Amino acid sequence: MTDDSFENVILELRRGVIVLAVLSQLNREKYGYSLINSLQKDGLEIDQGTLYPLLRRLESQGLLMSSWRIETDRPRRYYMISDEGRTLLPRLKEEWNNIVSMMNRMLKQGE
Amino acid sequence: MNLIDNYASEVGRRLPRKDRADIEAEIRSALQDLLDERSRSMGKPIDNEMTFEVLKEYGDPEKVAASYHGERYLIGPRLYPFFIKVLRVFFPAIAILAGFWAMVNVSRQVAPIENISGTFVSVLIGVVTTVISALGNLVLIFAIIEWMMRNEGFTSKGNVQPTRREWDPRSLTRISPPNQIKLSDLITEIVACFAAIVIFNFYPQMFSLGFTSGGQWYLGIGNWTFIPLLSQAFFHYIPYLTAVWVLTIILDIILLRMGFWNTTTRIVSIGLKVIGILIATSLLVEPSLIGVSASSFAAVGLVASSDTIGVMIFSLNQLVRLILLLIIFLSGLDIIKAIIRIHRPSFPGAPQGK
Numbered sequence: 001m002t003d004d005s006f007e008n009v010i011l012e013l014r015r016g017v018i019v020l021a022v023l024s025q026l027n028r029e030k031y032g033y034s035l036i037n038s039l040q041k042d043g044l045e046i047d048q049g050t051l052y053p054l055l056r057r058l059e060s061q062g063l064l065m066s067s068w069r070i071e072t073d074r075p076r077r078y079y080m081i082s083d084e085g086r087t088l089l090p091r092l093k094e095e096w097n098n099i100v101s102m103m104n105r106m107l108k109q110g111e
Numbered sequence: 112m113n114l115i116d117n118y119a120s121e122v123g124r125r126l127p128r129k130d131r132a133d134i135e136a137e138i139r140s141a142l143q144d145l146l147d148e149r150s151r152s153m154g155k156p157i158d159n160e161m162t163f164e165v166l167k168e169y170g171d172p173e174k175v176a177a178s179y180h181g182e183r184y185l186i187g188p189r190l191y192p193f194f195i196k197v198l199r200v201f202f203p204a205i206a207i208l209a210g211f212w213a214m215v216n217v218s219r220q221v222a223p224i225e226n227i228s229g230t231f232v233s234v235l236i237g238v239v240t241t242v243i244s245a246l247g248n249l250v251l252i253f254a255i256i257e258w259m260m261r262n263e264g265f266t267s268k269g270n271v272q273p274t275r276r277e278w279d280p281r282s283l284t285r286i287s288p289p290n291q292i293k294l295s296d297l298i299t300e301i302v303a304c305f306a307a308i309v310i311f312n313f314y315p316q317m318f319s320l321g322f323t324s325g326g327q328w329y330l331g332i333g334n335w336t337f338i339p340l341l342s343q344a345f346f347h348y349i350p351y352l353t354a355v356w357v358l359t360i361i362l363d364i365i366l367l368r369m370g371f372w373n374t375t376t377r378i379v380s381i382g383l384k385v386i387g388i389l390i391a392t393s394l395l396v397e398p399s400l401i402g403v404s405a406s407s408f409a410a411v412g413l414v415a416s417s418d419t420i421g422v423m424i425f426s427l428n429q430l431v432r433l434i435l436l437l438i439i440f441l442s443g444l445d446i447i448k449a450i451i452r453i454h455r456p457s458f459p460g461a462p463q464g465k
Contacts, residue, residue, distance in 0.1 A: 031140070032144070049170050074143055
């Protein structure tokens with residue numbers, strides 16, 4: 001496998017967890033750039049071109065809510081998990097744990 | 112206007128108007144955050160060079176705008192197989208017809224074409240032009256259907272969420288639920304109605320008899336003379352037929368969007384079939400549907416015996432009447448089927464009409 005193919009596989013794996021990662025970080029409200037930093041601090045690199053459209057999509061699905069606020073003479077859009085998102089998050093976490101357990105079992109069997 | 116505003120506008124002009132201002136504001140805010148951070152980490156004030164660098168990292172405005180759109184198609188995966196089927200069926204026919212008409216047109220030119228290669232090139236250009244034009248029209252029809260089928264496009268929140276009817280495993284069996292639409296039937300009907308509208312309204316000369324100067328009825332290069340095949344009486348009905356075809360296309364597009372038949376659409380369909388039958392019946396009782404007569408032959412300088420012309424007119428009249436009877440019979444069958452389906456309980460689990 002070439003480096004490019006490996007990178008693509010990693011990218012695909014990460015893409016699957018972005019929604020869960022974003023929802024998990026928005027218990028407190030954050031604006032886009034602060035969210036990128038917070039995800040980055042925990043080891044998940046995400047570019048702006050992916051994050052902002054995703055935030056809009058999650059908001060349109062009712063999982064996030066947002067509001068514009070003027071701070072230091074500049075408008076910023078703050079995102080936060082909605083009630084619907086809060087209800088969904090534990091179910092997503094449970095599903096994630098199931099996936100991790102299942103993959104661990106499968107990978108152990110394959111060794 | 113500074114660089115950031117210009118960049119945001121570049122992205123915004125590629126986005127739907129209703130989302131533009133909001134997305135542009137967010138991009139401006141995000142870029143400003145990036146620049147502040149860069150300025151802090153580099154320990155120097157924001158300048159043009161730094162802004163260029165940040166904008167380059169943010170990406171090509173076209174790509175950034177595309178990331179808000181999601182996947183968009185002129186002809187999407189759902190329609191593509193039908194598009195290919197229609198291409199395979201229609202294109203050989205169109206190419207043959209185009210070849211024929213190109214040869215006829217070349218032969219009708221006033222100046223005689225003396226070299227064979229010139230004639231060949233003219234025919235080839237005619238065929239290619241017609242085929243490309245037909246392909247363009249076909250793509251246009253499918254693109255319109257694709258657009259109409261997109262129940263929800265780019266929503267106000269910038270999210271592409273095509274909503275589709277839940278897939279029913281029963282569609283794998285040969286028995287189709289009576290209320291379920293048949294995509295291939297509807298698309299074929301739309302293409303056929305569109306073709307009929309174009310041909311009867313814009314190319315009525317396609318229905319004519321062509322003769323070479325020698326009066327021989329075969330295809331050849333020479334001076335061609337045309338006699339309209341269908342009578343004026345027939346063409347008086349074209350506006351009514353066109354209205355029925357247009358309404359049929361509209362009904363089919365509505366059905367494609369809904370994904371199933373209900374009582375209202377069935378009643379509209381029955382209404383259109385009844386109007387179609389009425390028009391076909393009116394045509395049947397016309398004294399002659401054929402425009403060919405002894406005088407029309409004489410008018411173009413062709414001599415034929417009255418027996419020959421009589422047999423020809425009779426045969427053509429019978430052929431057209433046979434086609435009309437067939438249309439009436441098939442429409443009648445469709446009406447009976449539709450009435451039965453309105454009254455019969457639907458297939459369990461099929462989408463219910465009102």
